Amino acid sequence: MADPLAQIVALLQPGAPFSKCVTGSGPWRVRRTQSPNPYYVAVLKGSLRYRDHQLGEIIVNAGDFILIPFAQDFMMWSEAPSRESDMVINPVILPGGGYRVGRIDGPADMRALVGYCIFQSDDAALLSSLLPQMVVVRGEYRLAMVMQLLGEEALGNKPAREVVLQHLLEVLLIEALRSTAEPGQSPGLLRGLCDDRLAGAIRAMHAAPGRSWSVAILAREAAMSRSGFHARFQSVVGIAPMEYLTAWRLALAKNLLRKRDASVAEIARQVGYSSASAFSVAFQRETGMPPVRYAREAVAAAATDEAAQYEGAIA
Structure with missing residues (x-):
């Protein structure tokens, strides 16, 4: 896992x-x-x-x-x-x-x-x-x-x-x-990973972000009812299960786009979207720009940072 x-x-x-x-x-x-x-x-x-x-x-x-x-x-x-x-x-x-x-x-x-x-x-x-x-x-x-x-x-x-x-x-x-021995009482991922029921569902999402997850399927991973799982996840982690999954998928997608190792369609498939268009809509809603533009600007920013570091090294 x-x-x-x-x-x-x-x-x-x-x-x-x-x-x-x-x-x-x-x-x-x-x-x-x-x-x-x-x-x-x-x-x-x-x-x-x-x-x-x-x-x-x-x-x-x-x-x-x-x-x-x-x-x-x-x-x-x-x-x-x-x-x-x-x-x-x-x-x-x-x-x-x-x-x-x-x-x-x-x-x-x-x-x-x-x-x-x-x-x-x-x-x-x-x-x-x-x-x-x-x-x-x-x-x-x-x-x-x-x-x-x-x-x-x-x-x-x-x-x-x-x-x-x-x-x-x-x-x-x-x-x-x-070190999650004392994760505190406030909601968060550390507290979720210390929860015997929720930890399995969280690890499953991370192990297979491209799977067609639903609250019902995740609840089965946690051996809980659908409503009980949803309420417990929201209370312990601080956000709803599908909201967490979407956030994680888009975070992975941004990282893949910055690397430029795969096409938008391939990245969409890897992070669980049925098509490149569906992924592009979700990505633009989250970031305010389409995936291709994000990748282009990320590469340009990385090149600028690298040039600045080089100039600093030889100054």
């Missing part, structure tokens, strides 16, 4: 281009009113508190990792009791490039890597919406090893430090996304 999470992570093209090491001592508070991209916190030493209006308050300890796909108006503060007067407006920039909050002198009692993730796929908004409101990973052995490497790299000053940090953060992100 297909691995839906692996497929979605591959299409998301995750990266972590911006990160910073933050150390803290004593009382401190940091507030952010807007995070344009998914925000992560990897605590390497000590602990901190996180709170937003939707999720409430959680304690993040050393070895813990949190990912907030849609972070808006959140606050983090020290384990030590703090007041509004301890709010940090401009953190102190350290000689090595890190940031310091709270007391400037004395040893740090908290160290964390914080930053933004990006999803480079055209379907980033759609696919990341299938994640829960927050991913919290605690006590995962594999994740702990990556965290240890991150901590050592963040504290060191070896050549290519930023490149190594970025790749380690990408691995950390993927490990966190596939």
